[in-house]
Amino acid sequence: MQLCDALAHVLQVLNVRSVFGVSGANIEPFHDAVFRLGADSLSNVFAKTESGAAFMADGYARTSGGLGVCCATSGGGMMNLAAGVAESQASGIPVLAIIGQVATEWEGAGGFQDSSGRGGSINGVELWRSMTQYAVRLQAADEFWQQLNLCLTLSLNGNKGATALLLPRDVQMMDVGAMPDWFFKRLARGFIDIPAVNTELTECVSTLFALLSACQNPLVVIGDAAVRDRAYADICEFLKSADIPVAVTLADICAYDRRERNFVGVIGACGEPSLHRYIEEQVDLVVVIGNNLDQMTQGPLTSILQTKPSVLIHHALKSVGPRLNVALTIHAPLVETFQLINDFHARQPLRFHGIKKLHRDKHPQxxxxxxxxxxxxxxxxxxxxxxxxxxxxxxxxxxxxxxxxxxxxxxxxxxxxxxxxxxxxxxxxxxxxxxxxxxxxxxxxxxxxxxxxxxxxxxxxxxxxxxxxxxxxxxxxxxxxxxxxxxxxxxxxxxxxxxxxxxxxxxxxxxxxxxxxxxxxxxxxxxxxxxxxxxxxxxxxxxxxxxxxxxxxxxxxxxxxxxxxxxxxxxxxxxxxxxxxxxxx
CATH class of the missing domain: 3.40.50.970 (Thiamin diphosphate (ThDP)-binding fold, Pyr/PP domains)
Structure with missing residues (x-):
C-alpha cells in the first residue's frame, strides 16, 4: 500500500470526513489518494487559501470533537497554513497538517521550494515544531506507521493540539505495507502519562469537596475545552444537581444552558458588570473547568481574582495568570475526574441554591x-x-x-x-x-x-x-x-x-x-x-x-x-x- 493511500485509509477509520486544502505539485499524490479512495466517507474540500483551509480544519475539529485535517503544498502553501495551525496549537484543538515537500533527491540541491534545512534552505521541521506539539519530515517508508501514530497520539490525547507531517513527493508514493496490528491499539491507549490519576485524583477530588463544603458562595467558570470533552454531560449533571452558580467566558458564550436557574452570565473582557460585582463582593471560591484563566477570561477581574481562592480543573493546564490564588489544580482527564466527582456527590451531596436576586446588567451603549x-x-x-x-x-x-x-x-x-x-x-x-x-x-x-x-x-x-x-x-x-x-x-x-x-x-x-x-x-x-x-x-x-x-x-x-x-x-x-x-x- 502506498503511503498516501495508507494515510487516507487511516483518516477514514478515524471518521474524518473532510480534508481541507489547496492543491499543488507536492501534495497532489495525497489529494489523489483521497479522491480515489474516499468514496462517500472522505473527501477533499477545495479551500481558496491555505490559511482558510487551516481555519476550516480547526472549526471542524472544535465541532466534531475529533481530528481536523488540513493540507498544502510546499513553499508559500506551507507557510500560509501557519496562522491556523498555530491557533489550533494555542487553543488545544486536535489538527493534523499534512504538508507536501520537494522530492528527496532535490533536498539541499536547489530544489524548488526546498525546506529541508539543507544547503541553506528553510528548515521546515524546526519551523513547524515551534508551533505544534510535534512535527516530522518523513525520509523513508519504514518510518511512516510509527511517526503517523505519534502525530495522532499527540494531537488527540493529553494536552491535545496540532501536529505536522511533512511528506516529500516521492515518499508519498512509497510502499509502506499493511497497517500494523498495533496501530490503533496504541493510539487508543496513548503514549502520554497524565498526572493526577487513580489515588492522587481521588485525593484531589476529596480536597475539592472539602473546599466546596467550607465556602458559602462558590462560582464555577466553564470553558470551551469542557464543552468539547466527552465529560461535558457529566460536568453539567454535577453543576445542575449541586446548583452552583455557573458563568461562561468569551471562549464559548454558549458553554452552559442559559435556561438553567444557576446560569449567571459571562465573565471576562466582554463580561457583565453585575457578575463582576458579585464576584468581587460575595464569591469566596472560584472553580474553573476547561479554561486556563487567561487574559481574556480574567478581563477586569485580575486584581479581584488574586484575592479569591481558585480551583483549576483541566486536562490540559498550560500557563496560569500571574499571582492567582490557586488553592488546588486537578490536571487529569475530565471524564475520569467528573465520574469521580459525581460519585463523591452521590455520597456527599452539595447544594448551593444558585444566586438569588442577581440582576444581570450589561454595559451601556x-x-x-x-x-x-x-x-x-x-x-x-x-x-x-x-x-x-x-x-x-x-x-x-x-x-x-x-x-x-x-x-x-x-x-x-x-x-x-x-x-x-x-x-x-x-x-x-x-x-x-x-x-x-x-x-x-x-x-x-x-x-x-x-x-x-x-x-x-x-x-x-x-x-x-x-x-x-x-x-x-x-x-x-x-x-x-x-x-x-x-x-x-x-x-x-x-x-x-x-x-x-x-x-x-x-x-x-x-x-x-x-x-x-x-x-x-x-x-x-x-x-x-x-x-x-x-x-x-x-x-x-x-x-x-x-x-x-x-x-x-x-x-x-x-x-x-x-x-x-x-x-x-x-x-x-x-x-x-x-x-x-x-x-x-
Missing amino acids: IRLAAGDGLSNSMAIAAINPHLPDNISLVLDAGNCAATAAHYLEPPPGARSSIALGMGGMGYGVASAVGVQLAQQAKESRSQPAVVFCGDGAFLMNGVEVHTAVELHLPIIWLVFNNQGHGMCRSRQELLFENRVTCSNFSAPVNISKLGEGLGLAADQVAQASSTTEIEAFLQAYFLQPEPGPALLELNIDVDEIPPFAPLIDIWTQQQSEEDAPVITA
Whole structure:
C-alpha cells in the first residue's frame, strides 16, 4: 500500500470526513489518494487559501470533537497554513497538517521550494515544531506507521493540539505495507502519562469537596475545552444537581444552558458588570473547568481574582495568570475526574441554591458621536430575536465580536466558537465552513451557522464564501461594515489623541458586491442600514426550507465604544478627567 493511500485509509477509520486544502505539485499524490479512495466517507474540500483551509480544519475539529485535517503544498502553501495551525496549537484543538515537500533527491540541491534545512534552505521541521506539539519530515517508508501514530497520539490525547507531517513527493508514493496490528491499539491507549490519576485524583477530588463544603458562595467558570470533552454531560449533571452558580467566558458564550436557574452570565473582557460585582463582593471560591484563566477570561477581574481562592480543573493546564490564588489544580482527564466527582456527590451531596436576586446588567451603549444611523449594538438587538434554536454562532474578531459576545442572548442549543489563541481576524469567516461540515456529519439536517465578522476580517478570508457556495453550505455571514478596523480605530482614538492610522479605509468597500462576485445568489445578498432591514432579511432567510450560503452587509455608521473592558476602562478614565458629556443609546 502506498503511503498516501495508507494515510487516507487511516483518516477514514478515524471518521474524518473532510480534508481541507489547496492543491499543488507536492501534495497532489495525497489529494489523489483521497479522491480515489474516499468514496462517500472522505473527501477533499477545495479551500481558496491555505490559511482558510487551516481555519476550516480547526472549526471542524472544535465541532466534531475529533481530528481536523488540513493540507498544502510546499513553499508559500506551507507557510500560509501557519496562522491556523498555530491557533489550533494555542487553543488545544486536535489538527493534523499534512504538508507536501520537494522530492528527496532535490533536498539541499536547489530544489524548488526546498525546506529541508539543507544547503541553506528553510528548515521546515524546526519551523513547524515551534508551533505544534510535534512535527516530522518523513525520509523513508519504514518510518511512516510509527511517526503517523505519534502525530495522532499527540494531537488527540493529553494536552491535545496540532501536529505536522511533512511528506516529500516521492515518499508519498512509497510502499509502506499493511497497517500494523498495533496501530490503533496504541493510539487508543496513548503514549502520554497524565498526572493526577487513580489515588492522587481521588485525593484531589476529596480536597475539592472539602473546599466546596467550607465556602458559602462558590462560582464555577466553564470553558470551551469542557464543552468539547466527552465529560461535558457529566460536568453539567454535577453543576445542575449541586446548583452552583455557573458563568461562561468569551471562549464559548454558549458553554452552559442559559435556561438553567444557576446560569449567571459571562465573565471576562466582554463580561457583565453585575457578575463582576458579585464576584468581587460575595464569591469566596472560584472553580474553573476547561479554561486556563487567561487574559481574556480574567478581563477586569485580575486584581479581584488574586484575592479569591481558585480551583483549576483541566486536562490540559498550560500557563496560569500571574499571582492567582490557586488553592488546588486537578490536571487529569475530565471524564475520569467528573465520574469521580459525581460519585463523591452521590455520597456527599452539595447544594448551593444558585444566586438569588442577581440582576444581570450589561454595559451601556456608549456612542462616540450623536447620530441616527446603525450601530453595532443596535444590529445585535435586531439579530437576537431571529436566531433559531440549535444554531452555530461563529465570532470573528474586533468590535463586532465583542459586541456580539456581550449583547447576544444565544437561543437554546446554540454553540459558539472564537479564536483566542493565534487566529485573529479572518478566522471565523473561514472556520464556519469546517463547523458546518462537521455539524452535517453529525446531523442529517443542521441549522445554519451565523458568522459575526467585520469588513476588515472579511477582506482577509472572505474568498472562502466561494467554498461554501460550491458546497451549498447553510452559512450566513453578517458583515459589520464600518469601513475600517474598528477596534484598532477605537484604541488609537483613545490612546493616541485621535491619530488614526492603518485603520480607516480611504476607499469605500462594498462587501455585498464582493459576495455576489464569489457566487452568492442575488437574492441571498443584501445591505442593511436599519434594524428593520436586518429583521426582514433574517426572517426571510431562516424561513427557507433549505437555506444555503448568504451574506448581509450591515452599514455601521455610528461608532461606539465596544463592550470590551480595556477600552471601556480607558474611556471611563478619560471622561472623568475631562468631565465630558456621555452619549448613550
